[in-house]
Amino acid sequence: MLGYGYSRVLVTGGAGFVGSHLCEQLLGQGHEVLCVDNFHTGTKSNVAHLLTNPRFELVHHDITQPLYAQVGQIYNLACPASPVHYQSDPVHTMKTSVIGAINMLGLAKRQKARILQASTSEVYGDPKVHPQAETYWGHVNPIGRRSCYDEGKRAAEALYFDYWRQHKVQIKIARIFNTYGPRMHPQDGRVISNFVVQALKGDPITIYGDGRQTRSFCYVDDLVDGLIRLMNSPEEVTGPINLGNPGEFTIAELANMVVVLTGSNSEVVHRPQPPDDPYQRRPDITLAEEKLQWRPTVPLREGLIRTLDYFQTLLGTGPRSGYPKVIQFEAAVQASQRAEIA
Secondary structure (H helix, E strand, O other): OOOOOOOEEEEEOOOOHHHHHHHHHHHHOOOEEEEEEOOOOOOHHHHHHHOOOOOEEEEEOOOOOOOOOOOOEEEEOOOOOOHHHHOOOHHHHHHHHHHHHHHHHHHHHHHOOEEEEEEEHHHHEOOOOOOEOOOOOOEOOOOOOOHHHHHHHHHHHHHHHHHHHHHOOOEEEEEEOOEEOOOOOOOOOOHHHHHHHHHHHOOOEEEEOOOOOEEEOEEHHHHHHHHHHHHOOOOOOOOOEEEOOOOEEEHHHHHHHHHHHHOOOOOEEEEOOOOOOOOOOOEOOHHHHHHHOOOOOOOHHHHHHHHHHHHHHHHOOOOOOOHHHHHHHHHHHHHHOOOOOO
16 A cells, blocks of 8 residues: 555655665664665765665666655655755756655655655744744845755745645655764765864864854754654644754854864864854754654764764774863863753
8 A cells, every 4th residue: 555654665865964864764664765866965885784675775866857656755855955065056956956846746646655855944044033943934045155955945845835735745844953973975064074074184173254153963863763753743743843953052162072072183263154154053843842752862972973983984084082082072061051962
């Protein structure tokens, strides 16, 4: 039987950072997984360990083109998510968000499948409301360099709700905040991968702006748990629902944490802040707590250690020297008086 409850699950962008972890978890739950990726930012190495699993199938495909498959659930994660990547081909980024959404919604309609859209906190733009709740409509520059991603995701959300209202497609929308962990692309331009790679190489750690801007960082395992809970929530829970860690840190604090934890001698340098870069970013996860019984469980220190281990292996930088400084790191976190999820 197709439709909700059918064990074959499609994950677009499945060879990417988040997608590969999602595929792994779905297989662990006994599902058949159809992983689709155009390998623009995803890599086969992210899912190489899954290829021998008879319930896993990897297909090279771009969702700007129609896809025909028998599936009961669709996780639509396909789209470059870092500024470096989504700005490298902004037209294709917008096509992926808009045409890709139409193609995946059409597939969900034909198959009577439930579909989850990986939206983003970027729909809030440079917010004037803090923290950001799902009721906030955002503050986005529609013609800036980031708009291919921000406005593409906003358009995708509109399409999902139109298909829900007009065609009764079962939709779920997750607004994902900053996520980190193993399998991040080392050159994706995101702040944690930037800082970790620079620290492990002994290069200067580059902060764009004064370092007082804030972000909230969610470990990838927590995010994947939230996505699966949202997908399997009652039909009336459509979202949008924020998925992110409400612990808020300044970029300067993060840089210090990475330096201390790696034992790096890297100096911190400042560069101009990019246009339209949000100054504050923190999710209000009240809705996720109420509807999904979800809250992140991995503290930033623990998540950073796991991420550092991955990048150390990837870069071949040798044993990490940061363990003796973990106590100093924890003291720095306490001094920051930021609420971290324990």
